[in-house]
Every structure is written in structure tokens, then in C-alpha cells.
Amino acid sequence: MTIPKHQYFRWPLICLVGDGEIYKLKDCITPISDVLKLSDDQRREKLPLSNRTRVYDRTYWAKKHLSVSGLLEDVNGGGFRISEEGKRVLKQNLIHIDDKYLEQFQGYLDFMRKSGKSNHPRSNKATTNYKDQEKVISALMAYSPKNFEDFILDLLSEVGYGVSSDSVKKTTPKPEIMEIDGFIELDPLGIEKSKLYV
Structure with missing residues (x-):
């Protein structure tokens, strides 16, 4: 069975940190894996040519996209916690946070524009000829x-x-x-x- 894309890690991650406490990314891996009901083999699966597990990578990118959207905020020492905007999103009781949902946040659009992946009109991406x-x-x-x-x-x-x-x-x-x-x-x-x- 294929490990879900990082979009499916976003909602479990924001729910996990919804208590307002400071978290480290490594501490989120097991709880999110439990929520997604990942098998032991899936939890151990590594990226090609890397010691980084695929689950860690998915969690990292989920956290990255939530952070640039302003739903999580970094704190000193490498930790992070939910932001006030993130708390408002949490109250919506969503099931899934997809890319379309994050497009309402300018920070996400700016991040995607820099990475060359956004076609949204608000991203102000210039047409390249x-x-x-x-x-x-x-x-x-x-x-x-x-x-x-x-x-x-x-x-x-x-x-x-x-x-x-x-x-x-x-x-x-x-x-x-x-x-x-x-x-x-x-x-x-x-x-x-x-x-x-x-």
C-alpha cells in the first residue's frame, strides 16, 4: 500500500499541535503514522539514497506548507506550534487540507510562486516566454x-x-x-x- 501524499499529513499534523504546545518534527512522526494507520513497513520505508524515512519527508513537507500559510509558527530551538490563524482553521473541523484550501493564504501562494508551481492569479507569477x-x-x-x-x-x-x-x-x-x-x-x-x- 502506498504511503499517502504529504497533503494528507496536514490535517493530522494541525490537529496534533492544536493544544498550543511546542512540538519538534520528530515527535510528530509516530502520532501521525498512528492516525493514518500506516504499517510498520511503511513507517520504515526510506527515500532513495537517503536515511530519511518517507513518513518523515511527508511530515516535513506538511509542516512546511502549513508554516508558509501562516497556520503554524516556528519558535526558537527548532520547535513549532499552532498559530492563531491555525486555531481558526482547526475550529472548522475539516477532514483534509488540500492545495486548493491553502490558496486562500497569500504566504502559500508566494511560496508556490517561488518554487515555480503556482498558476493561481494571486501568485503574481509572470508569464515566461x-x-x-x-x-x-x-x-x-x-x-x-x-x-x-x-x-x-x-x-x-x-x-x-x-x-x-x-x-x-x-x-x-x-x-x-x-x-x-x-x-x-x-x-x-x-x-x-x-x-x-x-
């Missing part, structure tokens, strides 16, 4: 290997990967090689990382 694309490609082709790597890692940070703007980092630089070699810190202490290599 082929001439614009050619200019971008030409500019990227003129980058040095180092600048190209910096650009890609900055782009990943900008669209929401990692726990902060400086959590997408490079490994030992290889200035003459056109490659992307780095990692994303998935928690504030940098204990859990996801490797990047192209």
Missing part, C-alpha cells in the same frame, strides 16, 4: 563552476529546502569541476542532513 528562457540559459552557461554551484544551492534554499536560509551548504569546493556537491541540514543543529550531488 521562450526568449526569456533563452536569456536565463545563456546567463547560466556563462557561469563559472563555482558560481553555478552557488546559484543552484541558493535556489534550493529559496524554494524552501532546509530549516533556514543558510542550511543549504557546499562541501569541499572543486573550482574547476561543473558539479553540485553539497548538503541540506534538515534540523536546526545540523545533525540530520540530505546529500546533494549532481
Whole structure:
């Protein structure tokens, strides 16, 4: 049986943190897995080439989308809690929080626009024509290997990967090689990382 997409993790997550207490992401994995009735095999399933479980990944993205929508708020130390807006949503007794529902929140639209995934008129996403694309490609082709790597890692940070703007980092630089070699810190202490290599 396939593990549900992260959209189905949103409502169980906001219900879990609805008491107003501060939570860490790792503490939400088991309760949400219980609500979704995931099997032991599903809970242990890992992403390809990663030690990160698929359930953790789904929970991470559920939390990310709820946070950018203003329904959760981060606190010091890597924790988070429900926001006042989140409490209002919780009172609606929803069954599911899908993408369409989150489009009422400007923060979500802005996040999706940055990641290039939004066609909503309120996202103010400019239409890109082929001439614009050619200019971008030409500019990227003129980058040095180092600048190209910096650009890609900055782009990943900008669209929401990692726990902060400086959590997408490079490994030992290889200035003459056109490659992307780095990692994303998935928690504030940098204990859990996801490797990047192209």
C-alpha cells in the first residue's frame, strides 16, 4: 500500500499541535503514522539514497506548507506550534487540507510562486516566454563552476529546502569541476542532513 501524499499529513499534523504546545518534527512522526494507520513497513520505508524515512519527508513537507500559510509558527530551538490563524482553521473541523484550501493564504501562494508551481492569479507569477528562457540559459552557461554551484544551492534554499536560509551548504569546493556537491541540514543543529550531488 502506498504511503499517502504529504497533503494528507496536514490535517493530522494541525490537529496534533492544536493544544498550543511546542512540538519538534520528530515527535510528530509516530502520532501521525498512528492516525493514518500506516504499517510498520511503511513507517520504515526510506527515500532513495537517503536515511530519511518517507513518513518523515511527508511530515516535513506538511509542516512546511502549513508554516508558509501562516497556520503554524516556528519558535526558537527548532520547535513549532499552532498559530492563531491555525486555531481558526482547526475550529472548522475539516477532514483534509488540500492545495486548493491553502490558496486562500497569500504566504502559500508566494511560496508556490517561488518554487515555480503556482498558476493561481494571486501568485503574481509572470508569464515566461521562450526568449526569456533563452536569456536565463545563456546567463547560466556563462557561469563559472563555482558560481553555478552557488546559484543552484541558493535556489534550493529559496524554494524552501532546509530549516533556514543558510542550511543549504557546499562541501569541499572543486573550482574547476561543473558539479553540485553539497548538503541540506534538515534540523536546526545540523545533525540530520540530505546529500546533494549532481
